[in-house]
Amino acid sequence: MAASRILTPTEADAFGAELTALREEVVADLGDKDARHIRGMIRIQRRLALTGRALLWFGFMPPVAIVTWPLGALALGIAKILENMEIGHNVMHGQYDWMQDPKLHSQTYEWDTVCDGDHWRNSHNYEHHTYTNILGKDRDIGYAVLRMSDEQPWRPMYLFQPISNALLAMNFDTGVGLHDVQFERVWSGDMSRAEFKQRFKPFVKKASRMWFKDYVFFPLLSGPNFLGVMAGNAVANLIRNLWAYTIIFCRHFPRGVQVFEYSEEQLKTESKGQWYARQINGSANLEGGRLFHIMSGHLSHQIEHHLFPDLPAHRYAEIGPRVEEICQRYGQLYNTGPLWKQYATVLGKVFKYALPTRSPQPLAA
Amino acid sequence: MQATTTNNGGLLQRVLNHPWIERETLSFHLSAINPLWSLTDCRARIVEIRDETHDTKSFVLEAGSWWTGFRAGQNLGVAIEIDGVTHRRRYSISSCESGARRFTITTKRVLDGRVSNWMHDHLQAGDVLNLAPVAGDFVLPQSLPPALLMLAAGSGITPLMSQVRSLLAGGYGGQLRFVHYVRTPQDRIFGAELEELADQHANLDVQWCCEDDGQGGGAERFSPEQLTKRVANYPEMHTLLCGPAGFMAAVRDHWQELGRSDQLQFEYFGTPPVARKGAAANISLLRQQREFTGGAQGTLLEALEAAGESPAYGCRMGICHSCKCRKTSGQVRNLLTGAVSADPDQDIQLCISVAESDIELDY
Numbered sequence: 001m002a003a004s005r006i007l008t009p010t011e012a013d014a015f016g017a018e019l020t021a022l023r024e025e026v027v028a029d030l031g032d033k034d035a036r037h038i039r040g041m042i043r044i045q046r047r048l049a050l051t052g053r054a055l056l057w058f059g060f061m062p063p064v065a066i067v068t069w070p071l072g073a074l075a076l077g078i079a080k081i082l083e084n085m086e087i088g089h090n091v092m093h094g095q096y097d098w099m100q101d102p103k104l105h106s107q108t109y110e111w112d113t114v115c116d117g118d119h120w121r122n123s124h125n126y127e128h129h130t131y132t133n134i135l136g137k138d139r140d141i142g143y144a145v146l147r148m149s150d151e152q153p154w155r156p157m158y159l160f161q162p163i164s165n166a167l168l169a170m171n172f173d174t175g176v177g178l179h180d181v182q183f184e185r186v187w188s189g190d191m192s193r194a195e196f197k198q199r200f201k202p203f204v205k206k207a208s209r210m211w212f213k214d215y216v217f218f219p220l221l222s223g224p225n226f227l228g229v230m231a232g233n234a235v236a237n238l239i240r241n242l243w244a245y246t247i248i249f250c251r252h253f254p255r256g257v258q259v260f261e262y263s264e265e266q267l268k269t270e271s272k273g274q275w276y277a278r279q280i281n282g283s284a285n286l287e288g289g290r291l292f293h294i295m296s297g298h299l300s301h302q303i304e305h306h307l308f309p310d311l312p313a314h315r316y317a318e319i320g321p322r323v324e325e326i327c328q329r330y331g332q333l334y335n336t337g338p339l340w341k342q343y344a345t346v347l348g349k350v351f352k353y354a355l356p357t358r359s360p361q362p363l364a365a
Numbered sequence: 366m367q368a369t370t371t372n373n374g375g376l377l378q379r380v381l382n383h384p385w386i387e388r389e390t391l392s393f394h395l396s397a398i399n400p401l402w403s404l405t406d407c408r409a410r411i412v413e414i415r416d417e418t419h420d421t422k423s424f425v426l427e428a429g430s431w432w433t434g435f436r437a438g439q440n441l442g443v444a445i446e447i448d449g450v451t452h453r454r455r456y457s458i459s460s461c462e463s464g465a466r467r468f469t470i471t472t473k474r475v476l477d478g479r480v481s482n483w484m485h486d487h488l489q490a491g492d493v494l495n496l497a498p499v500a501g502d503f504v505l506p507q508s509l510p511p512a513l514l515m516l517a518a519g520s521g522i523t524p525l526m527s528q529v530r531s532l533l534a535g536g537y538g539g540q541l542r543f544v545h546y547v548r549t550p551q552d553r554i555f556g557a558e559l560e561e562l563a564d565q566h567a568n569l570d571v572q573w574c575c576e577d578d579g580q581g582g583g584a585e586r587f588s589p590e591q592l593t594k595r596v597a598n599y600p601e602m603h604t605l606l607c608g609p610a611g612f613m614a615a616v617r618d619h620w621q622e623l624g625r626s627d628q629l630q631f632e633y634f635g636t637p638p639v640a641r642k643g644a645a646a647n648i649s650l651l652r653q654q655r656e657f658t659g660g661a662q663g664t665l666l667e668a669l670e671a672a673g674e675s676p677a678y679g680c681r682m683g684i685c686h687s688c689k690c691r692k693t694s695g696q697v698r699n700l701l702t703g704a705v706s707a708d709p710d711q712d713i714q715l716c717i718s719v720a721e722s723d724i725e726l727d728y
Contacts, residue, residue: 027702035449046393094686097712100451103389103405105712106686126679126687209385272682309684 004258004281005331009271015330016273022322023308026315030098034312038087038096038104041294045082052076056232057222065228073232077239078295083112084244085297086313092117093125094310113173114210116202119180129309133252133282134260134267140252141259143168143175144184147353148346149259154356161354172241172248177203246343247286247296254284255345256335277332279306285320285336292339293317303334400493401429407496412467414490417554421473421520422485423459426494428466435499437462437531438524438605438632441470442497445480452480453497453710457523457607457632459555461530471554473520503607503632505532510603512540514596516616518587518608519547522554524632525607529559533566542596543571546587546612550575572596587612589619606631646720650674650728651693665690665697665724666715676715676728683717690715695724 007015055072059065088111090096096104103109106125110117123139131137135151142148146165147158168175181199185191191199214233219226258281262270270278286292286300293300294314301316304323308316327334381388381404392404401408409426417423435441440457460469475481488494505528513532515525522545529543547553550573559571572595574585585591592599600623606616613631620629645661648668659668666688669676679687683701689712696707697718705721706713 024702031448031450033449035446042393046390049390050394094689097686097689099446099449100453100711101446107689107712121685121687122679126685129684130680130682212385310686 003256004277004333007273007277007330007332009274011330012271012273012277014273015326015332016271016276018326019276019307019323020272022319022326023311026308026311026319027098030312034096034314035099037312037314038091041082041086045079045087048075048082049079052079052236053218056218056229057225059225059228059232069228069232073235074239076233076236077243080112080236080240081243081295084240085247085299086294087297088112089297089299090313092121095312097310112210114177114203114207115173115179116177116206119177119199119202123180125309129306131267132279132306133258134262134278137262137267139179139182143179144182146350148253148349149353150357151259151261152353154353158354161350165350169242169245170238172245173237174207177207243295246339247299249346250284250286250339250342251299251302252282252284253346253349254335254337254342255348256333257284258282276307277330279303280323280327280332280334282306283335284342285334286342287336287338290317300339303336403429407431407498408493409496411488411490411492411494414488417471418552418556420552421471421554423469423471424484424488425460425467425469428468428496430466432466433499434464435462435468436504437527438503438505439499439501440524441499443470444495444497445483447479447483451495452708454480455497455500457501457527458499459523459526461527461534471520471523471526473554501632503605503630505605506603506630509537509539512598512602513542514599514602514604515541515543516587516604516606516608517543517545518612519552520554521608521612521632523607525605526555526559528605529562529569533562533569538568540602541566541569542599542602543569544574544592544595545571546574546576546585546608548576550579587615600625602628604629646695647723648672648720649723649725651725652728660720660724663719664700664716665713665718665720665726668720669715669728674728678716681716683714686714688715689713691727693725693727695720696722697724 052072052075055068055075057072059069059072088109091104091109092106092111094106097106107121111120128138128140133141135141142152145168146161147154181196181203182191186196214237215230218233219230222229260278260282280303283302283306285303286296288296288300293316298313298316299305301313301320304311304316304320305313307323324334324336380386381391388404392402392406395402395404401410407428409428409432411424412427413425415423415425435458438457440455442453442455445452445454456470456472458468459471460467472481472484474485501524503524509532515529517525525543529541532541543559545553545559550556553559553573556573563569563571574587574591574595575582576584576586578585596602604620604625606613606629608616610633613633617626617629617631620626645658647656647658648660648665649656650669653674657672659672666676666678666681676690677687679685681688683699692706692709692711692713694709696705697713698705698721699714700717700719706718
């Protein structure tokens, strides 16, 4: 893979203008097609969730349960994936705000996972999408628990990261939910008790609601099949967690993705074109068919998503080739590959960076 | 008179309002059985669509069980989705006040009006509409005076029609003088029905004043002299007024000269915002209950901050949508796209919006 070249300020402006023009083309074309897409997704997701819960509920008769229980857990797991990734994540980005439908509004939508919506809007939509891959600014670099690049200083705790990576994969929803509590600042004594309380409360509120639903309410509703439903819901959540983890770790961690060390001054003077270039060089795409893209919430089009986070995600596929063509002309690496290949490079990093690589240097306090 | 009642406090209502209840999901599955069964929206089905004139239609609606009635003269919010975008408009109810779930709104095609034309061209009996609650204080006085004058112009007749129908159905025995200013005789909305009502009720007198009566009779527009010819004792009557802004201003000015403004009730409809590009706008913040002048130099986010407010914001470049705010009225331009938002109740990103008229924000 050839690395991207640094654009001159004039080149960056022209590069930015081409991408902005592409965005405007899509914005001008937004309409019924996009409304039908997101409503169709919601329809499928809700029916799938209902089917999944019903199948788990009927699983109290042992001979039938052999078929209904796994099917129910799978259907519910897929429904959760669709809701979190293609619906929740994208709606909360404001991709459908232009529809002026209060049910699809970015600032009020609350998704079906333990992460509080308002926390997400801040840590993901603002911090991660504005300061993508800037060391010390973007807390999604290694999620504050993993070391995924040379630029992150090594610490002894990273020796255990193959294990913490596996634990994170299985409990990905909780990990995302706790991300914005910023525990690393609690350990370092950098957070006041009051701030911790203020950050922790929304998580407790949201998580207890979600856990009550999956592990108390629906199991109770099924009476004698309490344990069956509870286990089915746990498996559905596990399916969702493993899938979401895999896709999401392939957004910014595959080989070839850059991490940036920016000064405050550099940040202030960064032009729109340079911002676009940073988004491209800090992201990686996954190749696949339409179903794969939908199931990944189109995060498989991470490059297009980071350029235009508020364009309806199902449009990324149609503009992808044009973004790639623009990148080629300006010598910018359009990092793409199949899931297994990209994930293999991510897993490689988990092991590689567990050990000290570059000379360890403490973060400036 | 039927009073508007509100439905609250029931156990079911309290359960449904609990934050742990997934109202939208529940509602989605209920609506699959019957589209009027919704826990999140007020919905009504179109029962019938009637042509009132060449450019005016009445839509007879039947609401779901949430319907709590209306008072004659009030209006209703209607959400219409055109090419994926929901537009919200308010229309006066034109039917007689009653406890039934069936009622009528009447709309006229507005020249270049996106929503009214779409409603006329695309809506069909059987369609289901999302509604916003009934509102408006243009209602009949609590104790009815012995004589009432109603002045309508164009489609401003709709709330007054509801009032006439309700008064007569309620057995009002006082003098009822109705004057409708129209462009041509073909524009007499509810013309035949008003004639019929006047035949049946001796206390109702209806007159039409045409700008062009089709017989070369000369234009008849509102003026004190003109109205004196039609209703000699008008200054002594309690008056209800509804019509376009210019017409209303003329009538209101005259009533002020007469010193009878307290006897005049009025309702505005459809006044387009005045674009004042580059000039400072009057910005009102509904929830903060304050008003200030600003926004001449920069974005609304900057204007709010300059006025000492601390709105939520993130990237300040239109990416993250943290600063999104509901604009209840006024016109703004999106600096990124150049798109203009003139409709009421639209969400805007403060960091990339500049004011083009006076603005009211739900902030």
